[in-house]
Amino acid sequence: MNTFKIDIIPCLNDNYSYILSIDKDALVIDPAEVGPIINFLEKNNLNLKYILNTHHHFDHVGGNLELKKKYKALIAGSERDKERIPGIDIFLNEDEKFYFNQYEFEIINVPGHTSECIAYYIKSENAIFTGDAVFSLGCGRLFEGSPKQMWHSICKIKSLPDNTLIYCGHEYTASNAKFVQSINDNEQIKLKIIRIKELREKNIPTIPTTIAEEKELNIFFQADQDNIKDLLSNRNISDEEAFTRIRSAKDAF
Ligand code: ZN
Numbered sequence: 001m002n003t004f005k006i007d008i009i010p011c012l013n014d015n016y017s018y019i020l021s022i023d024k025d026a027l028v029i030d031p032a033e034v035g036p037i038i039n040f041l042e043k044n045n046l047n048l049k050y051i052l053n054t055h056h057h058f059d060h061v062g063g064n065l066e067l068k069k070k071y072k073a074l075i076a077g078s079e080r081d082k083e084r085i086p087g088i089d090i091f092l093n094e095d096e097k098f099y100f101n102q103y104e105f106e107i108i109n110v111p112g113h114t115s116e117c118i119a120y121y122i123k124s125e126n127a128i129f130t131g132d133a134v135f136s137l138g139c140g141r142l143f144e145g146s147p148k149q150m151w152h153s154i155c156k157i158k159s160l161p162d163n164t165l166i167y168c169g170h171e172y173t174a175s176n177a178k179f180v181q182s183i184n185d186n187e188q189i190k191l192k193i194i195r196i197k198e199l200r201e202k203n204i205p206t207i208p209t210t211i212a213e214e215k216e217l218n219i220f221f222q223a224d225q226d227n228i229k230d231l232l233s234n235r236n237i238s239d240e241e242a243f244t245r246i247r248s249a250k251d252a253f
Pocket residue numbers: 055057060113132
């Protein structure tokens with residue numbers, strides 16, 4: 001068989017953890033809590049081998065130690081964040097690869113939300129796991145990094161193929177859409193808001209999104225566009241200045 005599967009596991013209020021499996025081997029990305037993860041593993045008879053973290057926040061590492069103990073799983077995260085990732089065993093750096101059986105995960109540094117956020121990119125599956133660096137229609141709050149760092153992180157993500165699926169750390173799409181609309185109201189965002197509402201009423205995740213869709217709708221991805229700069233100020237401001245203004249407006253929204 002050898003099929004690669006990605007399952008979305010809702011945790012806490014609005015977090016998403018992800019269970020990736022190849023036949024009976026599994027890994028979890030950002031276990032926010034243990035209950036829903038253990039339920040899924042047991043229901044599907046999966047053997048947890050690895051825990052991967054995108055950053056150190058509690059709502060992404062909350063299940064680390066208990067899952068490590070129960071399954072004897074190994075924990076991987078950014079080497080630069082080894083003091084803050086509970087139970088870390090495998091130290092990853094930018095451009096290094098992590099292997100899950102024959103599947104290759106590329107490590108991309110995406111600082112901004114925290115200074116050491118990383119994303120996991122699986123080229124063969126057209127998928128990237130971004131944690132709280134970017135969300136559908138949004139990006140993470142800047143707790144540790146600068147707007148300049150975050151804009152550069154977004155540019156790295158934006159440069160991936162359009163059909164790349166983005167799996168992010170939270171279901172924030174509905175509130176992010178309202179913010180986008182407050183600055184750049186148009187037909188596409190109106191339609192998107194209707195689609196989001198339909199999904200959320202049935203409790204279906206709006207995730208994954210794609211690079212193409214984020215380029216089209218996510219205002220944080222559009223800080224280099226003249227039409228967006230005009231809405232914020234005028235088209236002569238730099239991309240970084242435009243991004244800074246969008247981020248501050250979101251923080252106050
Ligand atoms: Zn976070």
